Amino acid sequence: MKDLQFKTNINCGGCVSKVTPVLNSTEGVCEWNVDTTQKDKVLTVKTNSLSANEVIAAVEKAGFKAQPV
Numbered sequence: 001m002k003d004l005q006f007k008t009n010i011n012c013g014g015c016v017s018k019v020t021p022v023l024n025s026t027e028g029v030c031e032w033n034v035d036t037t038q039k040d041k042v043l044t045v046k047t048n049s050l051s052a053n054e055v056i057a058a059v060e061k062a063g064f065k066a067q068p069v
Contacts, residue, residue: 001030004052006066007040008059015064022062028054042069 010019016034023032028050034043043066045055052068059066 001046001048004045004047004050004055005069006043006045006052006055006059007069008034008043008064008066009041010034010043010059010064011036011041019059019062019064022058026050026055026058029058040069 010016013036016036019034023029023045028047029045030048031046032044034041043055043059047055056066056068
């Protein structure tokens with residue numbers, strides 16, 4: 001299992017609730033969380049199979065931006 005980390009613009013509980021169903025339904029995402037207290041709003045995704053680009057695509061599908069840390 002690997003941890004992928006991204007800087008995002010997911011910056012509040014409302015944003016987290018919008019991205020939750022998308023990430024939870026993305027095959028290959030084992031676990032994830034966003035640290036909204038940090039300036040960069042770092043999203044950490046635990047996955048066995050996904051690439052960084054696939055995670056970014058899922059975040060963008062939810063209407064947010066992500067870039068690898």
